[in-house]
Amino acid sequence: xxxxxxxxxxxxxxxxxxxxxxLLLVAAxxxxxxxxxxxxxxxxxxxSIMEWAPLSGALPPISDAEWHRLYDLYRTIPQYQLVNxxxxxxGFKQIFWLEWIHRFWGRLIGLVYVAGLAWFWLxxxxxxxxxxxxxxxxxxxxxxxxxxxxMVASGFEADRTAVSPYRLVIxxxxxxxxxxVLVWTAMTLLRPKPDPTxxxxxxxxxxxxxxxxxxxxxxxxxFVAGIRAGLDYNTFPLMEGRLVPRGYWVLDPAxxxxxxxxxxxxxxxxxxxxxxxxxxxxxxxxxFRTLPRGRVRGAVMGLAIAVALQYAxxxxxxxxxxxxxxxTLHQGVAMLVLxxxxxxxxxxxxxxxxxxxx
Numbered sequence: 001x002x003x004x005x006x007x008x009x010x011x012x013x014x015x016x017x018x019x020x021x022x023l024l025l026v027a028a029x030x031x032x033x034x035x036x037x038x039x040x041x042x043x044x045x046x047x048s049i050m051e052w053a054p055l056s057g058a059l060p061p062i063s064d065a066e067w068h069r070l071y072d073l074y075r076t077i078p079q080y081q082l083v084n085x086x087x088x089x090x091g092f093k094q095i096f097w098l099e100w101i102h103r104f105w106g107r108l109i110g111l112v113y114v115a116g117l118a119w120f121w122l123x124x125x126x127x128x129x130x131x132x133x134x135x136x137x138x139x140x141x142x143x144x145x146x147x148x149x150x151m152v153a154s155g156f157e158a159d160r161t162a163v164s165p166y167r168l169v170i171x172x173x174x175x176x177x178x179x180x181v182l183v184w185t186a187m188t189l190l191r192p193k194p195d196p197t198x199x200x201x202x203x204x205x206x207x208x209x210x211x212x213x214x215x216x217x218x219x220x221x222x223f224v225a226g227i228r229a230g231l232d233y234n235t236f237p238l239m240e241g242r243l244v245p246r247g248y249w250v251l252d253p254a255x256x257x258x259x260x261x262x263x264x265x266x267x268x269x270x271x272x273x274x275x276x277x278x279x280x281x282x283x284x285x286x287x288f289r290t291l292p293r294g295r296v297r298g299a300v301m302g303l304a305i306a307v308a309l310q311y312a313x314x315x316x317x318x319x320x321x322x323x324x325x326x327x328t329l330h331q332g333v334a335m336l337v338l339x340x341x342x343x344x345x346x347x348x349x350x351x352x353x354x355x356x357x358x
Contacts, residue, residue, distance in 0.1 A: 015125040020189035022116045027182040029109045031335045034175050036102045038331030041225060042324040045095035046163060047079050047155040049103065054145070058107055060100055070096065079161040106145060113141055133185055140178045147171050165226020165259065172222045176215070179335060180342055187346045194349040197296045203286050204348050207300055210279035211341035214307065217272035218334050223259050225331075229266040230322045236315050239267060273311055280307040283344075299340075299347035306340035309333060 040046040050073045051057065061067045071092045074080050084091065117134055120126050126134065151171045154164035224230050239245040245263035257264040284304035291297040313330045320326060 012127060015120075016127050016189040016192075019120055019126060019130070020186040022120070023182050023186040023189070026109060026113050026116070027179055027186065029105070029112060030175060030179045030182065031332070031339075033102070033105050033109060034172070034179070034335055035328055035332035036098075036105055037172070037175070038225075039324065039328045040099050040102050041162075041168070042322070042327045043095060043098060044079065044083065044162075045098040046102075046152060047077060048074055048092065048095040048099045049152075050074060050077065050156065052149045052153075054107075057103065060097075067093070077156050078159055079155065083161050106148070110141060110145070113138065127189065130185070130189070133181070137178070137181055137185070140174070140181065144171070144174050144178055147174055162228075163226075165223055168226040169219060169222035173219055176218060176338060179338060183339060183342045184346065187343065191346070194351050195294075195296050195347055196351060197291060197294060199296060199348055200286065200290055203283060203290065203300070204350075206279055206283035206286065207303065207341075207344050207348055210276055210283055210303065210307070211345055213272055213276040213279060214337050214341050217269060217276050218338065220265065220269040220272050221331075221334065223265045224269050225327075227260060227262060227265060229262045229269075230318060230327070232262050233266055234318055234321050236318055237270075239263065273314060277307050277311050280304040296347045299344040303337075303340040303344040306333070306337045310337050 037046075049057070049070070051070075061070060067089060071089050074092060084095075117138060121131070121134075147167070148171055151163050151167035154160065154167050155162055233239040233245060237243075245267055247261070248264045248267060249257055249261075251257045251261050258268065259265065281304050284301045287297045287300035291300075310330070310333045313326070313333055317323075317326045317330045
């Protein structure tokens with residue numbers, strides 16, 4: 001039967017929607033995974049499991065002997081010796097369970113993705129042109145698991161009580177990339193044709209700039225988390241009474257100021273977030289004034305709302321000196337901003353775009 005026959009078109013549309021719903025489910029699981037990752041970092045739980053056991057690690061300890069074996073392993077690393085020494089087996093269990101849930105959730109994502117991919121593939125329900133992209137997503141997911149262990153292993157090094165901030169940012173950025181490809185692919189399957197609503201070029205420029213700055217702010221936030229820069233300069237909008245803090249440019253080589261210098265890292269995160277808010281708000285105002293009610297205007301205004309919410313949470317997290325629950329929420333809402341940016345960019349695709357380039 002020809003691909004462009006009415007019957008095939010009907011089934012192809014149904015298949016596209018089914019695959020899109022599955023991808024959005026996986027994206028939602030990734031969203032939760034990122035929030036769980038924030039919780040493990042903020043509670044110091046991420047180094048509690050010192051073994052990379054993709055299969056056997058799916059089961060939690062079921063005997064006292066196994067609990068003591070894992071606890072004894074943990075007692076050999078600097079985090080225990082310098083931070084948690086003497087907190088006992090019960091204290092270890094508290095941080096262990098959060099990290100175990102984090103890793104279990106990663107396995108769940110892999111299971112849901114592999115099972116869904118196999119089901120659609122074997123039934124020939126994957127839309128034309130998408131098999132390669134779905135295999136790429138599978139590879140990205142596997143890479144994310146390997147990078148996660150690569151990150152955790154850095155925390156076992158001598159005199160280190162947390163993971164490497166560089167590896168943390170790589171791990172977080174890869175999660176953003178994975179989430180982004182999942183959402184973009186799903187949206188393209190659901191809406192293969194660009195919206196015909198005429199859009200001012202200036203609005204597209206504003207939204208693209210806001211989305212780019214939002215991603216940079218998220219990456220900068222990873223360095224804030226990695227070097228715990230949020231525990232200093234807990235005032236807003238000034239930092240120790242200054243717009244630009246003292247010591248902004250003191251490290252050598254100079255590039256390390258962007259990744260390892262607490263005042264510079266926190267200031268850069270603030271600056272990028274503020275610029276994102278300004279541009280997203282300007283885009284929302286322009287969309288409200290120039291576009292009719294509909295998907296495009298709603299997407300642009302939704303992005304501005306998500307950015308404003310995240311900005312307010314960031315200030316609250318800073319002023320309250322990063323309580324774990326609020327820091328976790330802040331990291332989770334970062335994914336809302338990313339989702340909002342993706343939806344806005346997708347809605348603003350140029351009418352010349354085609355499904356094949358989506």
